[in-house]
Each structure stands twice: as C-alpha cells, then as structure tokens.
Amino acid sequence: MKVNRLIWTATAAAVLTACGGGGGGKDANAERAIPEGTTVTLALLETTDLQASVMSYNYYTMAEDTNLGMERTSTLVNQVRAENPNTVLLDNGDNLRGSLMGDLQTLVAPVGCDGTMAVHKAMNAMKYDAGGFGDHEFNFGLSLISQITNTDLKIIDIRKPTGPCGAPAFPLVLSNVTGVTLGRAILPPYVLLPRDFAATAPDGGKLSVKVNIGVMSFVPPTMMEWDKSKLEGKIVVGGVQEAARKYIPELRSKGADLVVALSHGGLDTSAYSPTMENGSYHLAGTGIDALMIGHSQLIFPQARERGGPALDPSFAALPASAGVDAVNGFVKGVPTVMAQSAGRRLGIIKLTLMYNGGKWVVQPARTTVEARGFKYADGVTPVAADPAIAPLVATEHTAAKALTEQSLAVTADFASQAYFALAGDVGATQLVNQAQADYARQVIAASGDATIAGYKDLPLLSASRLFKAGGKGPQDYLDLPAGDLLVRNVGDLYPNGEDIVQVLKISGAELKSWLEAVAGQYGRIDPTLETEQDLVPSFAGLQDYDVFYAADDALSYGVDVTQPAGGRIVDLLHQGKPVLNGDSFLVATSSYRAAGLAGGKTVFSSLDSVQTILRNYLVAQGVATGHVVTGPGNWRFVPVRMAGPLILRSAPGHLDLAGGLGVITAEGGTDAKGYGRYTVELGTPAEERTQRRQRSKPR
Known part of the structure; x- marks a missing residue:
C-alpha cells in the first residue's frame, strides 16, 4: 500500500508542481524583460471521442475507411505544428472503447499492467501534452482508471497497480470526480503546463516567452446513473460549474496564463443543473479562456472545407439569445471546439496573446476556431495516414481483424x-x-x-x-x-x-x-399508360x-x-x-x-x-x-390496375426471394447497367396478396 501511495504522490507532484505550478512562469517572463505589446500566437488542439480508432479501418466491413482513424489525425497534427510551432495537443476522453480494437483490449483480452493500450501507444507517439476523461472510461469500474493512471484509488475491490503500468506518457486530469473513501479528487484535478513559445516583439523582433497553460477535465454527472452498479458508493461526480469555480482560482494563483476546459459534454442551453449531462455551455463565464467539448460527437463550429457538412441542426436551432456562434466557434464569447469522433477531425483554437500590464491577455478579435477534417484542403482528397502510427499497433490491428471472423x-x-x-x-x-x-x-x-x-x-x-x-x-x-x-x-x-x-x-x-x-x-x-414505367x-x-x-x-x-x-x-x-x-x-x-x-x-x-x-x-x-x-x-402499396408494365430493378436471379411479397410476379431480362427487371403488380387486391403470402410461407 505504501508503494502505491508513493506512486500517487509522485503522479500528483508531477502534475501539480513539476509542470510549472506556482509563480515560476511569471518570474521567468519577468527575468526575460518581455516588452509590453509582445504577441504570441498559439494553437490549442483537441481530439475527442477517439473510440480506440487508431487505424483508418472498418473492422466490420473489413476494409479501409479513410474517413476515420488517428493515423490520419496525426497527419493533421503534424501539419498544424508545421504551420505554427506554438501548439498544445489535448484529448477530451472516451478513447478506450468504441471500435473492435478497443473492445478487444478492454473486454475480450484486457490489457494488463505490463501492456499499453493501442490508443495510448498512438497518443504517446503523437506527443499529447495532457488529457481528460469521458464517461466510457468508467464503463469498466475504477480498476482500469487505476491501471492507466498508475494511481491507487484506495477502493478495496479494484485491481491496484503493483508497479508502473504501461500508461499515457502525458498527464491525465479529472476535475469533478471525488472519491467517497478518499474524500478528495480521485485524480489530479488540473495540470499546469509551462510552455516556451516563439513570440514577436512590437518592433518585429523574435524572442522566446513562457506561457503557463492550465488544463481541467470534466465528465458528465449522469454517468453515475449509466454505470451505477460499478460506481455507486465509490465516487461522486459533481457539477461542472462547481468544480470549475473551485479550481480555476487555484490555477490562476499558481500562475496560469490560460485556462482550458476539457468538457466531455455537449451544449445544453437549458437552465443549469449540477446533474445535467451536457453542461459544457455553462462553463463559459466561469473564468476559462478556451472550451473543448465532446460526448455528443458533433462538429463545432461548422465545417469549413469545401463541400463539408452543413451547420448541425441542433446548433442552428439554438436561440440567438443563447450566445452560441456555431459558424465561428464561440459560446458566450469563449472560443469553443468539438472535433466529432473517431479521429475524424482535429479541433483547433488559434489564440493571439498580447503581453500587457505584466500579463498575457487574449485578443478575441484575433482568435479563430476550426474543426478541421481530413479533406480540409480541397473537400475531396483525404490526407494520407502518418506512416509512423501503423507499426506501433500492428499486433493489435491483426488481432482485431481476426476478431471479426x-x-x-x-x-x-x-x-x-x-x-x-x-x-x-x-x-x-x-x-x-x-x-x-x-x-x-x-x-x-x-x-x-x-x-x-x-x-x-x-x-x-x-x-x-x-x-x-x-x-x-x-x-x-x-x-x-x-x-x-x-x-x-x-x-x-x-x-x-x-x-x-x-x-x-x-x-x-x-x-x-x-x-x-x-x-x-x-x-x-x-x-393509364401502356408503356413501361419504373417504380423507382x-x-x-x-x-x-x-x-x-x-x-x-x-x-x-x-x-x-x-x-x-x-x-x-x-x-x-x-x-x-x-x-x-x-x-x-x-x-x-x-x-x-x-x-x-x-x-x-x-x-x-x-x-x-x-x-x-x-x-x-x-x-x-x-x-x-x-x-x-x-x-x-x-x-x-395502394392497389392500382395498370394498363402497362411496372418495373422494379434489383439484382438479377432472385425471384424466389420475392415469393412472400405477392407484388413481384415475374423477372425479365437485365438493363444496360446489369440490374434485373422485375414486374410489379400494384393492382393485385390485398386479399389475394395475403393468400399468396400464406401459401408461400415455409411449413
């Protein structure tokens, strides 16, 4: 037990202190004598609801699927990093299950402490800076949470790590879940990430500056209802607003220049409740600077690529008074992004900060938000897969394909x-x-x-x-x-x-x-027509x-x-x-x-x-x-007496499968495209069709 306690303590220390907690970031900037008016442009990147979709592959259809997969998300990340070296990559949870590869590693043949989840192998290679949680991480109780975070949660009936397990190589935080026995957050509620970024002085000169980025993570309180049998009496999930108001002042006091909320919930603009499922909307106004959302697996803001999906109706229907700008990506003035699911999109919040009065100040007019898809360049051609990802999960990919059979x-x-x-x-x-x-x-x-x-x-x-x-x-x-x-x-x-x-x-x-x-x-x-007509x-x-x-x-x-x-x-x-x-x-x-x-x-x-x-x-x-x-x-079909033939096209040679329908009475030849031409009799009285159907049923 002492060993596990040391593991938790080391993890907490790494998350809360070694990553820049306290005023170190401010002191470092003061020592560098940053000129007033200096600007830095950075990109906060989000993935959410990855669902263990590492490969661009549909295991059910057993074919490549270029519309999903972290191996292509990784290409988008690399491209944004090439566009702007000042980036922070964050994950918003629900990444362990949802694909057959995820099911294989969590249900069929669970990965033990001596192994690393395939999705985490990919995330480590992509160099994530921090991550949060979704409700699906809790579908297996708290044992898996303990394992992937190397944390003793002090709950008697869970599997406890006996040593460092294979886990994400980046901090995981969780802000609104408290352990009943622990009497505190089961995991570090936030992380402070000090980052050295390239900046531009007022005279155009280049310099390096330090920006401290605080990251919080929220899960939907309703997950206590969904996984009640596994979680009741062990943890309590609090409201997102309450947790935000508790920890944001702590982050600011420790030197956070920016506070980012990873909220695994959609945008519900109804009156706030601490138990609401999609409370992300109500985090705007609590003091956060950027909001990254998920869970509902939609695209926010509206896709920008040519021919991309239109504005989601659920956002278009929101009243103007709600303050949700789903075209540009703002919720009550806070830049907000949701990157769909399965790695299909990369959320990008591009912020410009100005050093003013001894602190970094967000410039709203110079902030842009994008949910970038694989076809963002021309609306047609998907980006290529990052070749570095597939070899990392080749064994898991082969096993998942075998599972389909x-x-x-x-x-x-x-x-x-x-x-x-x-x-x-x-x-x-x-x-x-x-x-x-x-x-x-x-x-x-x-x-x-x-x-x-x-x-x-x-x-x-x-x-x-x-x-x-x-x-x-x-x-x-x-x-x-x-x-x-x-x-x-x-x-x-x-x-x-x-x-x-x-x-x-x-x-x-x-x-x-x-x-x-x-x-x-x-x-x-x-x-009345005696000439041939197509039913479809x-x-x-x-x-x-x-x-x-x-x-x-x-x-x-x-x-x-x-x-x-x-x-x-x-x-x-x-x-x-x-x-x-x-x-x-x-x-x-x-x-x-x-x-x-x-x-x-x-x-x-x-x-x-x-x-x-x-x-x-x-x-x-x-x-x-x-x-x-x-x-x-x-x-x-309403009975109709036809003067001429009525045709339904389908694959040829299957008239025997239509016997129970009554309306399909004969098959002719094929058309120019190879479809079989079947005769349809809408004029057959209902009673006669019923009798035919009864006669055609196997005995």
Whole structure:
C-alpha cells in the first residue's frame, strides 16, 4: 500500500508542481524583460471521442475507411505544428472503447499492467501534452482508471497497480470526480503546463516567452446513473460549474496564463443543473479562456472545407439569445471546439496573446476556431495516414481483424436481404430496428431522470436507414443468409460506424411527413399508360429511405404511387386507430437521420454506436427472430390496375426471394447497367396478396 501511495504522490507532484505550478512562469517572463505589446500566437488542439480508432479501418466491413482513424489525425497534427510551432495537443476522453480494437483490449483480452493500450501507444507517439476523461472510461469500474493512471484509488475491490503500468506518457486530469473513501479528487484535478513559445516583439523582433497553460477535465454527472452498479458508493461526480469555480482560482494563483476546459459534454442551453449531462455551455463565464467539448460527437463550429457538412441542426436551432456562434466557434464569447469522433477531425483554437500590464491577455478579435477534417484542403482528397502510427499497433490491428471472423454465438432464423426492400421486404433492417427499439425501451425503463421516465407510455417506433439496396449497382445488395452470425456481420447489417442511436419525440404530423419523404423515392405512376414505367426511377435518393418498425406491426399505412410526392401516405394507423396530427410518438433512429430531420425533439442519445448496440442486442438474444415480409399489418402499396408494365430493378436471379411479397410476379431480362427487371403488380387486391403470402410461407 505504501508503494502505491508513493506512486500517487509522485503522479500528483508531477502534475501539480513539476509542470510549472506556482509563480515560476511569471518570474521567468519577468527575468526575460518581455516588452509590453509582445504577441504570441498559439494553437490549442483537441481530439475527442477517439473510440480506440487508431487505424483508418472498418473492422466490420473489413476494409479501409479513410474517413476515420488517428493515423490520419496525426497527419493533421503534424501539419498544424508545421504551420505554427506554438501548439498544445489535448484529448477530451472516451478513447478506450468504441471500435473492435478497443473492445478487444478492454473486454475480450484486457490489457494488463505490463501492456499499453493501442490508443495510448498512438497518443504517446503523437506527443499529447495532457488529457481528460469521458464517461466510457468508467464503463469498466475504477480498476482500469487505476491501471492507466498508475494511481491507487484506495477502493478495496479494484485491481491496484503493483508497479508502473504501461500508461499515457502525458498527464491525465479529472476535475469533478471525488472519491467517497478518499474524500478528495480521485485524480489530479488540473495540470499546469509551462510552455516556451516563439513570440514577436512590437518592433518585429523574435524572442522566446513562457506561457503557463492550465488544463481541467470534466465528465458528465449522469454517468453515475449509466454505470451505477460499478460506481455507486465509490465516487461522486459533481457539477461542472462547481468544480470549475473551485479550481480555476487555484490555477490562476499558481500562475496560469490560460485556462482550458476539457468538457466531455455537449451544449445544453437549458437552465443549469449540477446533474445535467451536457453542461459544457455553462462553463463559459466561469473564468476559462478556451472550451473543448465532446460526448455528443458533433462538429463545432461548422465545417469549413469545401463541400463539408452543413451547420448541425441542433446548433442552428439554438436561440440567438443563447450566445452560441456555431459558424465561428464561440459560446458566450469563449472560443469553443468539438472535433466529432473517431479521429475524424482535429479541433483547433488559434489564440493571439498580447503581453500587457505584466500579463498575457487574449485578443478575441484575433482568435479563430476550426474543426478541421481530413479533406480540409480541397473537400475531396483525404490526407494520407502518418506512416509512423501503423507499426506501433500492428499486433493489435491483426488481432482485431481476426476478431471479426469470430462467432457472435447468435443464430438468425431468417435471411437479411435487401433485394426487394423497396417492395416491402423488411429483412434488411429488421434486426437493426429491433435493437434500436430494445435499447430505447431499456433506457426509458431504467432511467432515474423523471423527464425521460415520463415518456414510457408513448408509442415507440424504430426507423432504420436502408443500406446496400442497389444504390451503387446491381452488386450492391445486402444478402446475409439465415444461420450463425459472425462479428463482422454487424457491419453488413449497419455499415455506418459513426452513427449513434437517437430517440426523438415526434408528432403524428411529423411522422406522416417523415413517411412522405420516404415514399417520395417512388416515381409517380400513371396507371393509364401502356408503356413501361419504373417504380423507382433513380436510386440516388436511397440514403433518405427509412424502414419503420413497431412491435406487433402496430404501425400500418398505404403508399399511393399515383399521387404526387408529399401526398402518398394514406390510412396511417397505429394499433388500428387513425394517427392524428397532434398524437405523440417516440422514434429510435440514427444520429445521421435525426440530424437531417426538420422536426422532432431529442429525448436522449445513446452512449454507444448503433453497431455496438446491435451487437449487444444480438448476443443477448441468442436467436435472432423476425418476419421476412411485413404484410398488410405494416405498409402496402395502394392497389392500382395498370394498363402497362411496372418495373422494379434489383439484382438479377432472385425471384424466389420475392415469393412472400405477392407484388413481384415475374423477372425479365437485365438493363444496360446489369440490374434485373422485375414486374410489379400494384393492382393485385390485398386479399389475394395475403393468400399468396400464406401459401408461400415455409411449413
């Protein structure tokens, strides 16, 4: 125990004192006789929610993914350092899990004290200056925190380091978590980083100056609810404002010229509460100079690269009175950045300081904020990977790839295929929708938040985007047969690794509008034409095609393709009753889809990706069960007697898979692009289609 105490003491001393605590920084500047009016321009760099995404690789699809990965973030860091030698690189937490590599090292084959996490190997090579924590670091209790910080947390039931463990080579701080037994912060609440920076004197001359940068870190108090069984009685997570007001004066008294808050939370502009999940907004005004945020995995400020993502709707919807400038990156005057997730972006707060009255003063008019992505140069070409990173984690990368071929120990009793999803087969989205709905039900049932618990009586729907349904050619179709599922099959079912589950409250009018947008993918059909017509003239809009799910087929509606877009949904029913404009529903969907909706209120968002939630759901089920076809109980085409042929294009040679749908009656030849041409009969009466479906079911 004495050894561990010495380890903690040494760590605390290194963080609080040896890094420049006290007035040493001021004295050093005084000795250098810095001329009044001297300026220094520095860049504070942020990564957040790295999710152990070291490599630009999607382990589920088993293919390179140039849209993520620290090996490309490292290239951005190197470029900014070349632009400006005055840089400080900081991490805002949630970096241990979220990818298969992270799961391998934390769950499947946990890294012991004698090893170093792959993400930390990369971070050490990138020369981070300091880091904070996110809620996911606490998913495993406090044992892993103890290990990666070489700290005895004095909690009896955790694994304690017996010597220096492989850990980050930079200080980790945590400002708003107190140990129940310790009676104080479980880790150093801040660090003071003295840095020698190149500066410019008023006469244009160059000199070196010292700037002391204080760094704090905050985690969401709600994590006590999420990991209650592991944390209750051991730690207390306080409010972000309270912790900031406690420690900022200490930092200033020790000589901090700048105070940076690493806040693992989004921007909630509602009234402050010490228990709020996304309290970052309320740190502005506490005395900090820069705010680096995360957790909600959005882009703040608006991406600047040509053709980059538009301003996120959640920020655009904030009232002007809130003082959030999401275009330029300021929250109540404080420069603020959020660098998305998985290393996709690098947050950059570029500050100019002027030496005035014996101290460094931030020049707001000369401050810029950027969330730089891989394609910042031209909007098209991603930066190359830093070749120094891959060799560091080659063993872990190989092991993670091998993990994808392992069994999930789950058997699916139906095929998940998308050949005829546009005609009513929900096999491609059924498991995703079931997993999203199950996750939402569990969160609502377990929530101690009275607001969230108050939604438990609302009807719950799930909506999943249709992937791999022909948009990229006749070879681009999901085709996952029934049987045992592998880890990589999660990526077949849901390829977008960055998406999380978002639960929305929507009205009946908004539900109908959403369904109308989906039905807009169909062409307007003229039943009097004797010439051939395409049911889906173009696959270009399939990214906006969502398939809805409700337990027991409680949601049903018709699609009348003879009507213009916007007026095609008829007989919209829930549990057999007409859906009224003022009705309320909960919809579990992806963050990608939620961001693109015009209406709806976010009730809560998941902590894990859709892929992780899907995988956990499948493992929990053991047997994945669903209905291959929806039938009259979900949605249907309104019967139409056609004078001429109506064609649906799909991959050729799969007519046998359409037997249960009833509307697909024959296959012709292929078109010039290789799609098979299938005949659709919208004129078949519903009763006859039902009889066909019953006859086609396996016995």
